[in-house]
Amino acid sequence: MLKFQQSDKMIGLIARRFRMLGEPFRLRLLQVLESGEKTVGEIVVALDGNQPNVSKHLQMLYDSGIVSRRREGTSVYYGIADPVIFNLCDLVCRSAAEKAREDFDDLQAVANPAPRVKKAV
Amino acid sequence: MLKFQQSDKMIGLIARRFRMLGEPFRLRLLQVLESGEKTVGEIVVALDGNQPNVSKHLQMLYDSGIVSRRREGTSVYYGIADPVIFNLCDLVCRSAAEKAREDFDDLQAVANPAPRVKKAV
DNA sequence: TGACAATATTACCATATGGCGATATGGTTG
């Protein structure tokens, strides 16, 4: 924010980044890669996904500059290219947890409405 | 990351948050709200959008706990409920800018391939 | 070069999402 008052292009780029992280399967992909480089095959096994789907999402993350790619023989190793995403996830995680807690409290409040005195049930 | 190895539900929540930010129009909405509470009408004018669309996106942001809502007469004021989003945007902005710079450098490198000696064009 | 393994690409379907006009709802004022 603040700095991208600028062009619509910049906003588009930012949005794209967020959209990349806005997909559960891709988050799980990144989660798997957090412990280090992995081949497509290894990732497929780890996530119990199907290969074309994994490749597709990896491609998207690669195009966005979030993951790196390295070929070795017939295998391709993917890794985290931009560790900042972990900071992002961390922030969002905390924030989402906070929100969830508030929602829960609100529900509680509805269930036990303002016990002014002792409670009369 | 790290902390949401846990449930798929948590991953879903995180993804949803990111998805909320993964839409140019919503980013612009938040940009407008950064300078303070605004009514729907004011936002419509500021973004030159149409009212139902603005309301819809505001509703989504509200459901996600990103913006707050306050009624005053027939108007409704929206504001930022979770300022963390600005940190997020800031991080992504920097990161995206970095990526853009790298892409540019790569292009340059292709255009002017390794001038070993003087240059032979 | 042929056979095989790993990964990428394509094609297609189902669903999700955004934009927008028409309409409903909620609140104010007379």
Place this chain on the structure above:
DNA sequence: CAACCATATCGCCATATGGTAATATTGTCA
């Protein structure tokens, strides 16, 4: 209550996106 704001919701369409099977590509090795 009627008329009139401001906002929310609905219905529809066009497009984007994710999942998956079939197929193409790339690299290795004999």
